[in-house]
Amino acid sequence: MAARLPLRETIGMALTTLGSNRLRSLLTMLGIVIGNASVITLVGVGRGAQNLAEGQLSSLGANVLFVVPGRNDTRRQGIDTPKTLVLDDAKAIAEQVPSVRRVAPQLTLSEVVQVGSLSASVTVFGVTPEFLPVRNYDIAQGRFFSRSDLEAARNLAVIGPDLRDKLLPSGSAIGRRLRIRDQSFEVIGVLKAKGAVFGSNQDETAYVPLTTMVSRLSGRDPTYGVVLNFISVEANDEASTGAAAFQITNLLRQRHRILRDDDFAVRSQKDAQQIVGTITGGLTLMLGAIGAVSLLVGGIGIMNIMLVAVSERTEEIGLRKALGARSGDVLFQFLVESLVLASLGGVIGSALGLGTVALVAWLTPLPAAIELGSVLGTVLLSGTIGLVFGVLPARRAAQLDPIVALRSL
Numbered sequence: 001m002a003a004r005l006p007l008r009e010t011i012g013m014a015l016t017t018l019g020s021n022r023l024r025s026l027l028t029m030l031g032i033v034i035g036n037a038s039v040i041t042l043v044g045v046g047r048g049a050q051n052l053a054e055g056q057l058s059s060l061g062a063n064v065l066f067v068v069p070g071r072n073d074t075r076r077q078g079i080d081t082p083k084t085l086v087l088d089d090a091k092a093i094a095e096q097v098p099s100v101r102r103v104a105p106q107l108t109l110s111e112v113v114q115v116g117s118l119s120a121s122v123t124v125f126g127v128t129p130e131f132l133p134v135r136n137y138d139i140a141q142g143r144f145f146s147r148s149d150l151e152a153a154r155n156l157a158v159i160g161p162d163l164r165d166k167l168l169p170s171g172s173a174i175g176r177r178l179r180i181r182d183q184s185f186e187v188i189g190v191l192k193a194k195g196a197v198f199g200s201n202q203d204e205t206a207y208v209p210l211t212t213m214v215s216r217l218s219g220r221d222p223t224y225g226v227v228l229n230f231i232s233v234e235a236n237d238e239a240s241t242g243a244a245a246f247q248i249t250n251l252l253r254q255r256h257r258i259l260r261d262d263d264f265a266v267r268s269q270k271d272a273q274q275i276v277g278t279i280t281g282g283l284t285l286m287l288g289a290i291g292a293v294s295l296l297v298g299g300i301g302i303m304n305i306m307l308v309a310v311s312e313r314t315e316e317i318g319l320r321k322a323l324g325a326r327s328g329d330v331l332f333q334f335l336v337e338s339l340v341l342a343s344l345g346g347v348i349g350s351a352l353g354l355g356t357v358a359l360v361a362w363l364t365p366l367p368a369a370i371e372l373g374s375v376l377g378t379v380l381l382s383g384t385i386g387l388v389f390g391v392l393p394a395r396r397a398a399q400l401d402p403i404v405a406l407r408s409l
């Protein structure tokens with residue numbers, strides 16, 4: 001019975017064979033290289049999108065709740081009011097909910113802001129002095145509105161840094177005037193840069209006192225109270241956000257005399273993070289699956305080339321088996337060749353993918369990133385694909401009859 005070849009000798013023969021056909025080996029690895037690079041890049045970009053969204057949400061504050069209006073067709077006791085959120089609701093939350101620290105009602109309009117010949121279409125917020133601490137904003141220059149500014153409904157404005165750069169590029173913006181509709185507003189402050197949230201640039205906005213917005217800009221009928229777009233609420237701490245949401249819901253249900261479906265919704269940062277995490281996680285999974293298709297194609301390429309190699313090396317296989325090589329030795333050699341091609345292609349492709357991810361993170365605002373475990377998993381997957389797709393060619397080589405193989409000499 002022929003003795004089994006030593007493992008080191010079998011591996012050496014496989015590497016020698018691959019080295020003698022460098023060009024074919026490189027072309028065979030190309031599919032795996034592209035597949036690995038695609039998986040690493042797409043997963044890294046997907047993870048970057050998730051990190052970006054979570055970072056933007058965290059800037060809103062961990063203990064901030066948002067009360068937003070819902071449907072107006074809910075069934076109530078008594079007479080229906082035309083809208084769902086009014087200023088009195090915000091006052092009631094501030095006065096009657098013990099787990100709430102501050103409340104910042106908001107009214108928004110899309111307006112054209114002008115300074116001389118310069119203009120910009122921006123979102124104008126009508127807010128109260130509580131807006132600054134509740135939404136975690138900071139003043140870069142000047143000041144924010146005071147309670148007396150709100151009560152007197154003064155024509156004052158605080159602007160974001162991007163709007164300042166666009167309309168007041170030279171000199172200090174403090175004390176300058178801008179126009180919204182037919183009203184002139186004095187700029188009293190500039191906010192620090194905040195960035196964008198879900199594609200909305202928070203730095204290209206203008207803020208005016210809520211009372212000024214209602215009386216001079218909104219054009220809404222305040223008969224039933226000052227109608228709001230939403231209410232920002234700061235809970236006492238992160239642990240009390242659940243209690244605050246429950247208490248706010250009960251209070252507004254009583255105030256709106258709701259019998260069935262709520263005409264409002266209370267959302268927290270965690271709710272938004274869960275939604276965004278689900279969406280971006282699915283996106284990352286989809287992108288990874290798209291890249292995995294390239295790996296599958298690369299595996300098919302390895303199988304195809306190895307089948308061609310079996311046909312080309314029929315005489316060599318027959319000679320080796322005639323000299324005493326076992327079928328298992330031949331099988332193992334071809335599996336090693338497939339494994340080396342796939343694993344080496346996986347390492348090269350992962351390196352290219354990591355370089356692409358780093359390039360994306362450097363050139364774009366997207367914080368693309370990839371975990372080491374994902375890289376190792378991708379390389380391991382490449383090796384597995386090499387083994388799986390190398391089995392058929394290896395079995396075919398191992399099952400060759402040496403007599404039949406030697407006839408072609």
